Amino acid sequence: MIEIVETGPFNTVQDLGRPGYRDIGVSAGGAMDPLAVRIGNILVGNPQDAAAIEIQMFPFKLRFEVPTVFAVTGADGQPLLEGRALLSWCAYRAEAGQILELKQPPKLARAYIVLGGGIDVPVLMGSRSTALRGGFGGNAGRPLMKGDRIEVCALPQPLPLPAGGIAAVAPATALRDAFPVADDGTLLIRAIPAGEHELFADDGEAFWSQVWRISSRSDRTGYRLSGAPIKPVKTVEMRSHGVVPGVVQVPPGGEPIIQMSDANTAGGYPKIAGVIEADLWRLGQARAGSRLRFVRSTHAEARAVEQIVSRYVEDIERTSQMVKRALKAMT
Amino acid sequence: MIATSKPLVSSHQIVTATKGRARVSFIGGRSFLLEAAGEFDLPAQRFIWALSHVVRDWADVAEVIPGMTNLLAIFTATPEDPEFIVGRLLEAWDSVPSLDLSGKTIEISVHYGGAYATDLAAVCDFSGLSDREVVRLHHDATYRVFALGSAPGFGYLHGLDARIYMPRKTVPSLKMEKGCVTIGGMQTGVAMLTGPNGWNSIGYADLQMFDPTSSTPALMAPGDTVRFVPDRIEL
Numbered sequence: 001m002i003e004i005v006e007t008g009p010f011n012t013v014q015d016l017g018r019p020g021y022r023d024i025g026v027s028a029g030g031a032m033d034p035l036a037v038r039i040g041n042i043l044v045g046n047p048q049d050a051a052a053i054e055i056q057m058f059p060f061k062l063r064f065e066v067p068t069v070f071a072v073t074g075a076d077g078q079p080l081l082e083g084r085a086l087l088s089w090c091a092y093r094a095e096a097g098q099i100l101e102l103k104q105p106p107k108l109a110r111a112y113i114v115l116g117g118g119i120d121v122p123v124l125m126g127s128r129s130t131a132l133r134g135g136f137g138g139n140a141g142r143p144l145m146k147g148d149r150i151e152v153c154a155l156p157q158p159l160p161l162p163a164g165g166i167a168a169v170a171p172a173t174a175l176r177d178a179f180p181v182a183d184d185g186t187l188l189i190r191a192i193p194a195g196e197h198e199l200f201a202d203d204g205e206a207f208w209s210q211v212w213r214i215s216s217r218s219d220r221t222g223y224r225l226s227g228a229p230i231k232p233v234k235t236v237e238m239r240s241h242g243v244v245p246g247v248v249q250v251p252p253g254g255e256p257i258i259q260m261s262d263a264n265t266a267g268g269y270p271k272i273a274g275v276i277e278a279d280l281w282r283l284g285q286a287r288a289g290s291r292l293r294f295v296r297s298t299h300a301e302a303r304a305v306e307q308i309v310s311r312y313v314e315d316i317e318r319t320s321q322m323v324k325r326a327l328k329a330m331t
Numbered sequence: 332m333i334a335t336s337k338p339l340v341s342s343h344q345i346v347t348a349t350k351g352r353a354r355v356s357f358i359g360g361r362s363f364l365l366e367a368a369g370e371f372d373l374p375a376q377r378f379i380w381a382l383s384h385v386v387r388d389w390a391d392v393a394e395v396i397p398g399m400t401n402l403l404a405i406f407t408a409t410p411e412d413p414e415f416i417v418g419r420l421l422e423a424w425d426s427v428p429s430l431d432l433s434g435k436t437i438e439i440s441v442h443y444g445g446a447y448a449t450d451l452a453a454v455c456d457f458s459g460l461s462d463r464e465v466v467r468l469h470h471d472a473t474y475r476v477f478a479l480g481s482a483p484g485f486g487y488l489h490g491l492d493a494r495i496y497m498p499r500k501t502v503p504s505l506k507m508e509k510g511c512v513t514i515g516g517m518q519t520g521v522a523m524l525t526g527p528n529g530w531n532s533i534g535y536a537d538l539q540m541f542d543p544t545s546s547t548p549a550l551m552a553p554g555d556t557v558r559f560v561p562d563r564i565e566l
Binding site: 019020021022023024025026124125131133134136137191192193194195237239240241242243244246247252264265266268271274275276277278299300302303306 | 359361362366394396402403405412478479484487498499501516523524543
């Protein structure tokens with residue numbers, strides 16, 4: 001059991017989402033940085049899809065009511081346990097009564113607190129994720145509030161941990177070569193032209209060449225981009241069709257919207273591009289006000305990056321199994 | 332609201348007219364959108380229903396979302412050769428027989444006009460018809476659920492009388508109430524969530540169409556027939 005001591009609005013329980021129900025209008029939802037949730041879960045000995053707390057509004061504080069193994073992943077910066085600075089991407093053990101505190105990260109957007117056993121809220125439609133728009137799932141369909149007490153599933157076997165914890169190399173470091181950033185810090189997001197790209201004619205090139213700024217009117221549903229508007233050469237009355245996170249739609253105003261984890265399941269705005277799936281976690285860590293540029297990509301490249309990410313996760317899973325076996329042998 | 336189920340013949344194949352060409356485009360690496368060319372009509376949608384049953388069973392497909400005369404197929408991984416997938420989808424489209432889903436019939440009791448009908452006057456202006464006539468055309472028609480999407484349990488209904496087509500608003504209502512009976516272009520439906528909405532409200536229905544704790548969370552399914560029954564007309 002944990003108790004929320006301090007929280008901003010819009011911090012929620014999330015796992016890897018509930019795909020499979022978009023055909024009845026239910027967004028897949030799930031963590032904006034699913035890679036951080038998977039790595040965090042491996043570190044604390046959970047299945048990769050166990051539920052975690054997604055923090056996007058800081059500061060955040062919780063109290064452990066019982067001894068608990070935990071890790072903080074995702075955002076940069078240092079979590080504090082009883083005021084002592086810890087490493088991110090590292091599993092530790094907290095004692096009953098101790099307070100974990102997360103301050104505003106220096107650069108990135110979202111931190112995940114992953115607990116040994118995983119957050120225990122009811123599974124609805126295959127997931128523990130909070131569906132804010134539908135008002136169900138997670139912690140009673142709403143964001144966490146001060147005073148909330150949340151159950152944690154019991155771990156079958158408590159993980160033996162060294163005092164210094166067990167850490168993983170963060171994906172931003174381990175996968176630096178696969179996820180380029182421009183020299184001036186602009187995030188480079190790979191995308192593949194989508195259905196209405198041709199309709200934008202010359203403005204299509206302006207879409208790829210300009211640097212966009214993520215507007216403050218951005219949330220888990222979608223990121224609005226600010227920049228020089230792009231317009232199609234004619235307006236088409238689109239029939240509603242299924243969409244997925246990463247789709248870049250251009251509403252009449254000409255400033256694109258990237259649908260994110262809580263993406264609507266259907267859409268009818270012209271689509272200029274679709275972000276490759278392997279780059280979505282980086283968008284999930286991009287803050288309002290930060291800059292990005294789209295880079296034209298291909299299926300071959302998307303597949304290659306996907307495989308690099310899979311190998312990284314498998315490698316951490318394998319190493320952590322080895323470390324745990326070794327630790328068990330020592331105890 | 333009354334939902335009745337027909338006997339177990341939930342679907343049967345029927346013979347229909349010609350099938351238009353389709354085109355396939357990409358959303359990211361894993362998702363492929365097939366759009367039927369041609370009319371927005373029931374014959375076209377029957378092919379989409381058939382295609383969704385075929386594609387859903389492909390081993391490398393994670394999820395299928397039927398839309399309005401289109402279908403989004405989400406694959407489990409980014410394919411090596413996208414053109415090969417495009418070819419498979421087009422081939423499946425060309426070869427599927429039409430499928431009619433004869434689902435249940437749902438009657439929805441509607442309070443036409445009144446406080447929730449915020450856009451009835453605009454529909455009258457656009458159509459050149461009286462409010463009485465707009466309401467009559469809306470409840471006289473029989474609708475089919477073409478697809479679900481946009482909000483949990485929301486059904487896109489086809490069958491709106493062409494005289495009361497009404498374009499979506501360029502500036503959406505910021506807070507439209509759940510239950511508003513709305514027209515969006517050639518489609519009609521009942522708002523499932525209170526929130527921003529670009530469709531035009533002409534009435535209100537008090538009904539529960541989605542329950543996440545149920546084994547069948549959505550009341551409506553593609554192929555269902557929907558009738559709107561005026562409970563009250565307040566003009």
